[in-house]
Amino acid sequence: MIVRELELDLDAFEGPFDLLLTLVLREELELADVDVAGIVVAFVERLEERGELDLEACGEFLVLVAALLELKARALFPDEEAELGELEPEEAAEELARRLAEYRRMKEAAAVLAERLEQEGDRFFRLGPAPLAPRPERRLAPQEPELLAAALRALAAEPPAVSLAHIERRFPPVRRFVDRFRALLAGRRRFSFDAEVGELSRVEQAVAFLALLELRKANEIALEQAAPFAPIQVSRQEIRRKRESDEAWTARSA
């Protein structure tokens, strides 16, 4: 079975799989419109018709479909890699899945509207006033000139930075905890992680733990734990502390 010759009959495309790939790569077909699940089902059905398991074809197909899916995901969220990059892989995957589901629902809603338009296409009505109807005068109460000044001032105001607030609320940035732990360790040699994050939400605790790993990776801290699930003790790395204290001394003596 030759995967590239797989015949597809999708909403957005009809023809062999390799033509679809070509069109997508030439950007002549919007990948966002391609129903990848439909391709998978077509492949499985074809496989079933043949009645034997063609491992080589399965392998090739998996590689192609995985690539297609990745391209599609990236195309759907072009500017948000940075935003998603802030998240842990699992969280990012969850966020992507959530948005894909939302997009998919909207596409279905659009299909419902299209169908409705088709059904209601034979309803003609008048747009605008009747031919011989009176033209009403729309009177306006006296207005304050200050309203105009306020409107223009608002247009001249710096726009709020593109808000990622809803993401941040759920997933505070790792950076915040990195800074916080550094500040803590500038004041004392060690602290108890559990005591420090005890009052935070689970998500925040998870992100705080990521910050710990980050600091450990950079060799800024040492982690100790007496036993699994025992409180985690965080302390400054000795070498680093020494250098910092030297600098501090110099600074103070100057």
Add this chain to the structure above:
Amino acid sequence: MDRPLRLISTNPLDRLARTLEALLVVAGQPLTPEDLAVAADDDLERVETALGLLSERYREGRSGIVLERVAGGYAFRAARDAALACERLFERPVQRGLSQAALETLSIVAYLGPCSRPDIARVRGVSADSAVAGLVERGLIGEAGREDGAGGAVRYRTTPLFERVFGLESLSELPRLDDLGDGADEIRDRLHAVADQRTA
């Protein structure tokens, strides 16, 4: 001999119905029973009764003028069997050639309520600027203030014309978002069907 007829024609409810006909034929958009009651200077209950009479008189198959319930009110339109004749005479600037992008944008605005171009782009994954501009021009969506009060991005919502074009009594007539499955079930079913065939 013509007594009974005369009686009917001076029946106050019939008079009210005539007044409502007049109001509906000059109105540029659907009128609610409340609008009609105020204009006719009559009470709501009687207006509702008269509307019932008119709905019967102006219905498909009986009259070329049809009274329909749409966009939260009542409006006259052409009977469906005159659609071909209407097409020969009238342009349809609103619904003609709505693109897939426009329909998706329209769904997002209809379902998510007032939202900005960045909101729409976030769901669609591509810029919504030209789709939004096209829908505003057709009068299917309109501005609804700005995000964060002043200064933010302009937000849009669907217009009564949207409901009219799509023949909706109100937005609540759209299928619930929860009922628009993500299609996963259907795909799973098809795959199961294949699997069952295999073991059979």
Add this chain to the structure above:
Amino acid sequence: MDRPLRLISTNPLDRLARTLEALLVVAGQPLTPEDLAVAADDDLERVETALGLLSERYREGRSGIVLERVAGGYAFRAARDAALACERLFERPVQRGLSQAALETLSIVAYLGPCSRPDIARVRGVSADSAVAGLVERGLIGEAGREDGAGGAVRYRTTPLFERVFGLESLSELPRLDDLGDGADEIRDRLHAVADQRTA
């Protein structure tokens, strides 16, 4: 007993009359018998006959909808005895405020001097077409020549009605915006800079 009635209801002339009703209720302007004949794909003489039927059905005292013959052709209008109700329908309460879009557009035209729709759209970050059309309709702004002579975009300026509504003797009485810049040009530059940032 109901034979004659049944005959009438399936009479082709009645069908034609229904089609004409439909066309007339959709039309935004009077339709000539010729227009109607083309749309109904029927011959002019039959259309005239059907119009005669309809004039009888839709006449004063009999129906709230009246078929009127005017200079440009035929059109439906409201019956005279519903005139008071129609007046109440069209009598709009004095509007208390302007929409955000209207206010923004008006402030741009008032402070920056005559501007075209593209100018306004650039500052607002969204199309100004419907806001401009609305303000022109209410007489708050009016056309003031074209950009770069004949071929350019139409520019708009505020009207004397605008000054009356805002209680201004002249535009020089507008509240000062020194905090935004020195003079219209500087304010315009600043607005453009912010708008570019907003759409970025």
